[in-house]
Amino acid sequence: MKPILFAALAWLCIAGAGVVPAGAVHASTIRAEVAAPVYTMGVVPQFEQRKLFDIWHPIIQALQPALDFRLELVGSPKIPVFEKKFLAGEYDFAYMNPYHLLKANESQGYIPLVQDGSRHLKGILVVHKDSPYARVEQLDGKMIAFPSPNALGASLLMRADLESLFKLTYFPRYVQTHSSVYLNVALGQTAAGGGVYSTLKQQPPEVRERLRVIYKTRSMSPHPLSAHPRVPAEHREALRQAWLKLATTDAGRRLMARIPMYQPVVAQLEDYAEMRAWGLDRFYILE
Known part of the structure; x- marks a missing residue:
């Protein structure tokens, strides 16, 4: 058998046995990066859509380099539409009001990640x-x-x-x-x-x-950024830490002040528990 033909057959045998050439490994890595998870981010529409996206898009872009997954901002034209979506579990992450969190936790198990520690909501x-x-x-x-x-x-x-x-x-x-x-x-x-x-x-x-x-009115803990429990714990924590780290920079503080979230801190479900005794269910209307 000629040396060139023998070398070619030997290479095919090695490849068939599972040894992947260096170039193929690099291509596989690129495909893995392309296939990174994409999570939706919902935001309660306190403002009209254009202003809401103007506030939140730069924040998501600033967070992105620290994450192994992608965030996709999803808008809602009005609050009742936003409510129906989180009650159905459509958002992977969501910025919602405190009472929304209680309803979302009851219906889907949403978990608060961060909130503004500098103030209370009235x-x-x-x-x-x-x-x-x-x-x-x-x-x-x-x-x-x-x-x-x-x-x-x-x-x-x-x-x-x-x-x-x-x-x-x-x-x-x-x-x-x-x-x-x-x-x-x-x-x-x-x-x-x-x-x-x-x-x-x-x-x-x-x-x-x-x-x-x-x-x-009386005061309460402010709006939390929350996560659906289907998001892996390591990804929930990664977003929390990326958010808190961004908030230590001047640029990050300027971005988050527009939400507004002036001093992000870790949020717990217990922060909102007192609201369960306020009898707000009587005034809650699902449109």
């Missing part, structure tokens, strides 16, 4: 700065705007307070987003509106300067 009731209303009782029989029935501080807890504590009779107008609430009040379309301080601060000056806060 609902606020705003009126036009020139309106005659200074007390909640004066709004009896008036129209009040809310983002949606289940927006926690702005609507769910606010409505619980108005009805349980103040025995107020009012006409709710659900306008989908916090920004729409503030605009309705600023333009005089409703007598008052429910919101939270963080979203009020992010309104354009020409809207914000027309509003006045007349009531604040």
Whole structure:
């Protein structure tokens, strides 16, 4: 047998026995990288979609180099759509309000990862700065705007307070987003509106300067970034650690302040347990 032919046959035998040439190993590595898991990230739509993506896309891009998986931001046009999706377990990761977390944990087992440790969440009731209303009782029989029935501080807890504590009779107008609430009040379309301080601060000056806060609800731990339990524990922890590490940089702090999440810390389900005794289920509406 000629030497060249013999060498060729020998190479085929070695390859058949499972010895892979160096070039093939490199190609396999590339394929493995391409096949990295892709996880969806849902975000409660406190703002209109364009602004929401403008806030969250840069954060995801900044996190990506530290992760062995990819994150895909998934939007929802309004809060009820977001609720149906997390109750069905459609999101792998989700940024949601505290009461949403309790519902998501009950239905799907979602696990909180991080939250803002610098503040607590309160609902606020705003009126036009020139309106005659200074007390909640004066709004009896008036129209009040809310983002949606289940927006926690702005609507769910606010409505619980108005009805349980103040025995107020009012006409709710659900306008989908916090920004729409503030605009309705600023333009005089409703007598008052429910919101939270963080979203009020992010309104354009020409809207914000027309509003006045007349009531604040009790406080609670702020929105957590959470994970569905189907996401492997090592990937949940990897995102948590990447998030906390990004928050130690100036660039990361600037990005997260837009959420807002000013001082990310580890979140636990126990942080939200007290809300179970607040009787909010009576005011929760699944649309």
